[in-house]
Amino acid sequence: MSLLDPRSHPADGAVLASDDTPDWERYLDHASTSSPKAPGVIERFVGVIERVGASPGRSVHRLGRAAAELVERSRVRVARFFGCPSPAGVIFTAGATSALNLATKGLLRAGDHVVVTSYDHNSALRPLMRLRGNGVRVTIVRRADAGADFVDAVIGEVRPATRLVVINHASNVLGCVLPYEPIVKAVHARGALVLLDTAQTAGLISIDLLRSPVDLLVFSGHKALLGPPGVGGLIVRDLRLPLEPLIDGGTGHVSEDLEPVPTLPNSFEAGTGNAPAISALEPALDFVEQAGVQLAEHAAALRRRCVARLAALPGVQVLDLPDRPSVPVVSFRVAGMSPQRVAATLDERFGIQVRAGLHCAPLVHEAFGTATAGGTVRASFGYGNTDRSGELLCDAMETICGSK
Ligand code: ALA
Numbered sequence: 001m002s003l004l005d006p007r008s009h010p011a012d013g014a015v016l017a018s019d020d021t022p023d024w025e026r027y028l029d030h031a032s033t034s035s036p037k038a039p040g041v042i043e044r045f046v047g048v049i050e051r052v053g054a055s056p057g058r059s060v061h062r063l064g065r066a067a068a069e070l071v072e073r074s075r076v077r078v079a080r081f082f083g084c085p086s087p088a089g090v091i092f093t094a095g096a097t098s099a100l101n102l103a104t105k106g107l108l109r110a111g112d113h114v115v116v117t118s119y120d121h122n123s124a125l126r127p128l129m130r131l132r133g134n135g136v137r138v139t140i141v142r143r144a145d146a147g148a149d150f151v152d153a154v155i156g157e158v159r160p161a162t163r164l165v166v167i168n169h170a171s172n173v174l175g176c177v178l179p180y181e182p183i184v185k186a187v188h189a190r191g192a193l194v195l196l197d198t199a200q201t202a203g204l205i206s207i208d209l210l211r212s213p214v215d216l217l218v219f220s221g222h223k224a225l226l227g228p229p230g231v232g233g234l235i236v237r238d239l240r241l242p243l244e245p246l247i248d249g250g251t252g253h254v255s256e257d258l259e260p261v262p263t264l265p266n267s268f269e270a271g272t273g274n275a276p277a278i279s280a281l282e283p284a285l286d287f288v289e290q291a292g293v294q295l296a297e298h299a300a301a302l303r304r305r306c307v308a309r310l311a312a313l314p315g316v317q318v319l320d321l322p323d324r325p326s327v328p329v330v331s332f333r334v335a336g337m338s339p340q341r342v343a344a345t346l347d348e349r350f351g352i353q354v355r356a357g358l359h360c361a362p363l364v365h366e367a368f369g370t371a372t373a374g375g376t377v378r379a380s381f382g383y384g385n386t387d388r389s390g391e392l393l394c395d396a397m398e399t400i401c402g403s404k
Helices: 041-051 062-082 096-107 122-132 148-156 181-189 275-311 339-350 362-368 387-402
Strands: 090-093 113-117 137-141 162-168 193-197 216-220 232-236 316-319 329-334 355-357 376-380
Touching: 041 275, 062 090, 062 216, 062 232, 062 275, 090 096, 096 122, 096 162, 096 193, 096 216, 096 232, 113 122, 113 148, 122 137, 122 162, 137 148, 148 181, 162 181, 181 193, 275 316, 275 329, 275 387, 329 339, 329 387, 339 355, 339 376, 339 387
Parallel strands: 113 137, 113 162, 162 193, 193 216
Antiparallel strands: 090 232, 216 232, 316 329, 329 376, 355 376
């Protein structure tokens, strides 16, 4: 068989050291990325590579048309999922980080003012810090609450030059859900725009742009939407928004024009699109729409039980805003043990996978007093977790706290 024949290559042995199926019950890091994925996602991803393979939107041949059709089907599916009035407003990106960069750097100009909060992730904060060097004024609202006073504090920072208010729908550190709806109304009344980062909520909380008209919505495909990594997006509600692409290149349309006027969505998706991942969002959203409420309720119950049990352990401090709704994330600290050591012990001794540290959201830790202490241990629940997942974590923490 020739070297150029794909059948001549052995299967990839680098993925897993053993044939064991991962123990999803003990995987408690869904806020980083969900695992396993929704039924049908892997099959679609692999199926597109194996049976379509072509670049979407570039060629009239049948495989090129099939790839383009799959991407456009996903675009329509995503628009329907979020209540976006037009599929043309759905721009696929490599993930939520790319989408946040596009939304902020593509919109804001020198002299504009933007409001962001301490609940935001570095993927929102760092692009704004870079823009600050280019003459964009940035106000960071630093709060350790998330109710009516938080809403007033955000609205109170909106001024005539404010172009954009960035709200993280839920904190990836604490899980608390932030009340964006009253903010949208007040910000619009003052002539500014709202960007909602749904990286931690899409798939867990229903988001309907027709009911709550945020101007820009960022989503991640690989977290609670249960899709593959490598896909996320920016949804633009008003197609006339003067957004500029960050990356220029071939888009497969108006190729004769070297400086085309940006049109949604093509001008924002230069280069070969990630058709396998984009297409795999379709079965993911089908599943989430069918099972999402049940999944979210189950994960929420797991979180509630864990918060109660962990908070009762000696030396354990759970960071929680008990009056706020929450996504299934629980952050805690153990007196006398670094979060990293707790997480490593959970993995090594109990096979339980959690995240430790600042979780790329340093300002949350500043506001809650955990910045200098190495952050928190974070367990986050999702598809594949059972009641036993919570029990395993709490039993392990009991042992760790008892044997310190
Ligand atoms: N932002 C993701 C997390 O919170 C990666 O873990």
